[in-house]
Amino acid sequence: MRSVLRATFLQSIFILVAAAGLGILVDLANPKGILRRPRSQHALQDSLLFAVMQDSTIVLQAPPRISTAAVRRLLANPSIVLLDARAPADYLRGHIPGALNLPYEELYRHAQMLEKIDPRSWIVCYCDGPPCDLGERLAGELFAAGLPRVAVYEGGINEWRREGGQIETGSSGR
Structure with missing residues (x-):
């Protein structure tokens, strides 16, 4: 009886370790995997964004990913357009002040x-x-x-809340 319990326990541990290992491998293979996102890259992306804002001759190849600090800095500029890509119900429950709701799933209807x-x-x-x-x-x-001046706030509303950012509910817009 004891040997059966021990064998079952060892098999369970093996399955758990194998599943965790497989999960890590799948995450590493995914270009958007959690383990592949170096957060230090935000400082470089923030610098790139502000350099492009100063020098209109710089052409971006893709939208830069920016930090919470960059979003806060950008909010001081009234010409910045914040777009919340979430569903309308999520937007109404709370969004970054001044953001407009443009759900990705409904992009072409708007x-x-x-x-x-x-x-x-x-x-x-x-x-x-x-x-x-x-x-x-x-x-x-x-x-x-064809809109060349686009950036991504990768941390989103969850990071905004964690960093103590103000939240607006209901509909809004600048």
């Missing part, structure tokens, strides 16, 4: 909203934060559609 945005304005897209990638996907679509 084309008229995009037409109202000055193409010289900077657009910052966000969602909940990892593992949510709706903000990144929205920024990619806008960038591909």
Whole structure:
């Protein structure tokens, strides 16, 4: 009886270790995996964003990912457009002050909203934060559609809250 319990326990440990190892391997293979996101890259991306804002001859190849500090700094500029890519219900429960709701899933139904945005304005897209990638996907679509001044706030509303950022509920917009 004791040997059966021991064998079962050892098998359980083996399965647990194998599952954890497999999970880590899958995460490392995923380009958006949690273990592959170096947070120190934000400082470089923030610097790039502010350099591009100063020098319009710099051409970006993709939307930069920016930090909470960069978003706070950008909010001082009234021409910045914040786009919350989450579902309307999530947006209404709480969003970064001044953000407009443009759900990624409904992007093409809201084309008229995009037409109202000055193409010289900077657009910052966000969602909940990892593992949510709706903000990144929205920024990619806008960038591909010819809007060159797009950035991604990768930390999203969850990081904004953790960092003590103010939250607005209901509908808003600058």
